[in-house]
Amino acid sequence: MIEVANLTKRYAGHTAVTDVSFTVGRGEIVGLLGPNGAGKSTILRILSCFMPATSGTVRVAGLDVFTQADEVRRRIGYMPENNPLHKEMRVREYLKFRARLKGLSRPRSRERADVVMQQCALTEVSHRIIAHLSKGYQQRVGLADALVHEPELILLDEPTQGLDPNQIRAVRQLVKDLGKSHTILLSSHILPEVEMTCTRVLILHHGRILAADTPENLQKDQDEAGQVVAEIAAPREELRLAWEHTPEIQRHDMAAAEGNYLRCTLTPRPGVDLRPHIHKLATERGWPLRELTRTRLTLEDIFVRVTHAGREEEP
Template sequence: MDTATESPMIAVKNLTRRYGRVSALDGVTFEVGRGEIVGLLGPNGAGKTTTLRILSCYLPASGGEARIGGADVFEESMAVRRKVGYLPENVPLYTEMRVREYLKFRGALKGVRGRRLRSRVDTVIQQCDLAGEARTIIGRLSKGFRQRVGLADCLLHEPECLILDEPTIGLDPNQIRHIRELIRSLAPEHTILISTHILSEVEVICGRVLILDHGRIAASDTPEALVGLMQGDEHITAELQGPADEIAAALGALEGVRKPVCTPDGDWCRVVFRGNRQQQVRERVFDLACTRGWRLRELTAQRRNLEDVFAALTEGIDTAEPVQPGDCARPDASAGGEVSHA
């Protein structure tokens, strides 16, 4: 059996990195399987870039072990560098060179020679949609095109593993979509570890998510599974026509309803509360409105996403918590105050 194809592409065990007395990484352990796209999330200073720099052999670790394709990043640095295509944050490029010239230089440096070099340069130029800019001086390119040049550079030597540090930072929505599609198209042949702040991007591209916080892995799972962790309670908004105090009292007495906050709006009353999905709270609210003869014009549960999971894990904030009076802009004075039933 071929052990090289069986083992994970990236294996990190107890990785530690200290800058003086500050610990940037503290015993980080994770694995990335071959062909997987894994998103590395975390707030600023969580240790994402440090992790990627260690894996790309730019920085040493203070402790622990990291392997890419079975090669140790500390002991077999050259072998690892051949297996990895690394796109650093802010995509540093030689701005005085032309795109094709730069890619030829980088390809040659990565050991791609002769006809293969020409063919690879043509291929990555097509892949990254750079044909129209191949003769342009890099310094004159927009941020989006520079990002593509950086990505093309990563792909030149057909690495098994791509390490991308915030590849869509500073791009406009169209450029983000293009880069995202490109990354997705690379997945079957490459293992991709991508660091980003754009959570929606991770939900779309990545098969698995690693959330780093204060140098530790706070969570590791598929985006769906992580979102599923937070599905016990939902954040429900209802708009009912009736007296605010009666509505608040009735909702507060309903089983499964927690922290209702009523904001009167003329004849109507907007109620925001937390409800347990298992207890079919929305159905109960609907039945209550029917019984009391209150007209109902909205009854919605907010869909939880990765952003909620991220906030909960890294800040301890539950974004499903109803907004309390004073947390945001005050309602119109003519509409009256809020009535809450905890």
């Protein structure tokens, strides 16, 4: 559905995207994951034909986004960052206007507006002025606009930005449902969001793709690298010796916690699950164990790891 080859975009003075190549197959939900300024919006803007690339080729459904922009735009539903809308219009009126703008006939645009309003649960607010709606509803209006001309590909730039947790959940569910019938490329800087909705993730940093994998594999990577936190009531010195004699532990930190407990943060060697070891140790010695958790890596940690790995590979 999308073929991007050696895409580079330079703005006056700086390069936003450097030599990016990736493909997205029909029916996939792919997440572009990266911190602010990584080049996510730039890639989406080029895909949506808003601006051209400096070099490289970008094809959507086999059509070039620069030379066949009109055809491409007909096949794409794009929701830009911050979801800009004509807020003085009413929901149904806006969707009909957008449908007409995208070339649908009058009866067809009426029909499609009603369908997408149903799809995005907007029917009960169809006659409200967009500015008076909550942000969650406005976001759904933006999504409905992206869908109204039945595009094959949907591009969403930060679709859950600025929403409250309930609204985020609703929008994610909607994206997931849409994924059953559409190809979706969305950008986000929130890892769990991408994990939950996407079938594949591209990690972007400083305008380069550092990793492309399924969320499961990224998750596995994380689990292997995750630290284990244990709160144990034991003499500090004995505990220290115990950690040092466990070969699976790479590093350990201890801090006094509430009561007589010590809070230990343990970094295992790669591929080792420390939790059974700790449990065994505690039961053998008769030390009370009140907490045993594996911390998940934050997005930041993954970036640090991936960018670090990237640097090692370079020379």
